[in-house]
Amino acid sequence: MAYDYPPEKLSIYLSDDGGSDLTFYAMLEAANFSKTWLPFCKKFRVEPTSPEAYFRTASEPLNDADNWLSVKKLYEEMKMRIEATIKLNRIPDHIRKQHKGFREWDFVLSKHDHQTILQILIDGRDSNAVDIEGNPLPTLVYLAREKRPQHHHHFKAGSMNALIRVSSRISNGPIILNVDCDMYANNSKAIKYSLCLFMDEKKGDEIAYVQFLQSFDNLTKNEIYASSFRVLQQLELHGLDAIGGPCYNGSGCFHRREALCGKKYEKNYKVDWKKVSDTKADESASFLEETCKVLASCTFEHNTTWGKEMGLIYGFLVEDIITGLNIQCKGWTSMYLSPERDGFLGVAPITLLQTLVQHKRWMDGHLQVFLSRYCPLLYGYKKIPLKLRLAYCPYNLWAANCLATLYIVVMPCLCLLKGISLFPKISSPWLFPFAYVAFVHRAYSLNEFLWCGGTFRGWCNDQRMWLFNRTSAYFFALFETILKLLGYSRLNFVVTAKVSDKEALKRYDGELIEFGATSPMFDILATLAMLNLFGIFGALKKIILDVDEDLQVLEKFGLQTLLCFVLVTINLPVYQALFFRNDNGKMPSSVTYKSIIFAMLACTATMCF
Structure with missing residues (x-):
């Protein structure tokens, strides 16, 4: 929410696949705290804009220390309230009365069996949605898609596709950033950096997605589990820009909505950014909450191309890799971006077993791709350059x-x-x-x-x-x-x-x-x-x-x-x-x-x- 970008053009969506009222409560607390945090970030030019990461390392400034300490105190108090509620393992009655969204959990049977829960916590079009200084706030939306035991939910790919559909109805931004739950924004200018590529006059219209470097803030000095993929990310992936672009790595990636939704690239394709910059729905937040629920239902995708040609591809452990390949085979290119200050930081595994399990899933998925009809050598024939097809194979x-x-x-x-x-x-x-x-x-x-x-x-x-x-x-x-x-x-x-x-x-x-x-x-x-x-x-x-x-x-x-x-x-x-x-x-x-x-x-x- 605190990106260095006009807040009225930002919409933030959280996909809670656990369907937890505790997560919803934490998001409500964060929404309230943002009214103080966003002006604070602008005033002190905060980096990173994640309060947890910022206060962990920053020291109070010499000027205006009182304001700095008061904001830190507000954040610590918010953390204490959230942690106390988590220990209680239920939402107290006095909190439930604060927002109508808590009533949704009266109908939830379990985290694997519940209706769509959609709540617009901050409506960016509302003139009352402002911070403590009267500046507009970004739109903030909570989504827990419908889950039923008899319907396959397709893991992360299904969650992403539900978000794509719901966001197309509420805000319909032309660029979509997806970030995993264990990562945070580390560079407030990341949006502007990616838009510089998308809006490039010569090659920008060909780009489907801009993939940022995946970095971690908990690596030891000597990287005991080699989690950074240092050589791969700093050398090999940069080289792919010359032959069609890197693969999609799942997180920290800016997508062109049209490409992610299945559109094929055409040589004369040209984006009129003035027309696509402001396309938010005119309906009220309550109306959108009700009408958009069907877009995240279990049956919406039946007899459609979602998961096949539209959105993230289903049926693979590495849904990101296969989705990126599918997009590139439709004529689009991609770019790898590694600014001096990392765009995103995450949490690397801290035990050997966690690391091995993660690698097993990745390699299982990669080999599955190679042995499927999406094998880059065959599926990419006459669609992407031979060099790019061969570049996928070592990982597969x-x-x-x-x-x-x-x-x-x-x-x-x-x-x-x-x-x-x-x-x-x-x-x-x-x-x-x-x-x-x-x-x-x-x-x-x-x-x-x-x-x-x-x-x-x-x-x-x-x-x-x-x-x-x-x-x-x-x-x-x-x-x-x-x-x-x-x-x-x-x-x-x-x-x-x-x-x-x-x-x-x-x-x-x-x-x-x-x-x-x-x-x-x-x-x-x-x-x-x-x-x-x-x-x-x-x-x-x-x-x-x-x-x-x-x-x-x-x-x-x-x-x-x-x-x-x-x-x-x-x-x-x-x-x-x-x-x-x-x-x-x-x-x-x-x-x-x-x-x-x-x-x-x-x-x-x-x-x-």
Whole structure:
């Protein structure tokens, strides 16, 4: 609401797919606080305009400190009221009487079975909708779309499509920004930056969406879980602007409404911004609340192209990727925008399991796209450039990379125990290509990471997560995708939890990897770590026992031993969690026992056969 943009041209919509009256109450409190907060932002040029983020880091100014402290006090009081109501887990009667919208929850059976709840909390067309200084406020709308057990709600894509339809009736703004609930606006000029691209006289009319960099405000110095995708976002995605534009990444994205609603791009397409700048409905807020409910009903999309050609595409875990591809195949382009000050900041996972679950969902969805009729190589044929079609494929095939990675992690150590050499001898000239590729690739990767502002330890963590993801999350993503293709599994959208206890947060801040849970993915990580540890022990045994032939052993198995040693080094946090840690973030005992047993069985089977 506090963007540096004319408030009468702004409309903010909140989609509450939980259908919670507590969320509605919090939004009412925020609407009231905005009357004080918006003038405050203009006066002090506040950045970021999220009060929680701002007061967490800002210090009171030397001039007009009283006003600054009074606004901070108002915000803290609002937080206390909301938190007290949440602890109570119900809306008190005296609060329910403050707004007619609370009566809607008298008819709600559950969060999975309720009617459409639509409330215009601030009507920007109303002359009484002003802040404490008499300036107009943006339109503010709460929506909880209808949900019924017998109707599929299509997760985030269904929620977005309901918002698109409702907003087209109330405000019908030509540009739509979508932001996930765990992100906040960090740059008040983000709207103006995106409009500079949309309104460019030469290429602006071709742009369907402007994707901002996805950044996080809770990353540790060395990015323990490699959540920033530093090289991908700061190097690779920028390069896509030259061949049609980046994919749609789900959040922090400005869309052209017409493109998002299925319109194909035509060469002579031209936007008259004067005509589309003010198209709000003339009806009263109460009339719009009643008439727009049908647009968010369960049955509205039946026998329509919503979810197929209009709005976000249904049936995929990565609805954003497939939607962006569909838009680009209709002739539109996209742009990637990364201003000096990040446009949006979010919350990255703070435990290893949260990170792995998130990656599994992404990779499952990407592979699902590649194996569907929307495969970029086929669906994009003669629609988008070959370079752009190929650019989608590395991400679509990330899950399949687990097979090669598992081979690299498993086979060298087992063959070392068996006495089978996989690489040329150290004295052989054929060793040079292997050594050259390994060294140059790692050196190039390190140089990229440092150039993008990372640290050496951050790069080491990035390599570790590369291994963890590909041997666990990507493997399960590949396995589940195959089961879905065979009809043994159904689409299941897993929301990544971003809330953890204080102890876990403290360990995260100290850059200590959080295990502390039982998971099949941890079983795999621990077993692979133990396998490589046994492989090193086997190599040392050969060198120690065969004293006369130790040079021959090193000559024959030197590179293989070095690879196992590197893998053991990468897995040091796993060994620490298995055997040495005593905090709640250690590896569960059941995982420790299973990993040792599985690794010993694999080693025994290798020696026997």
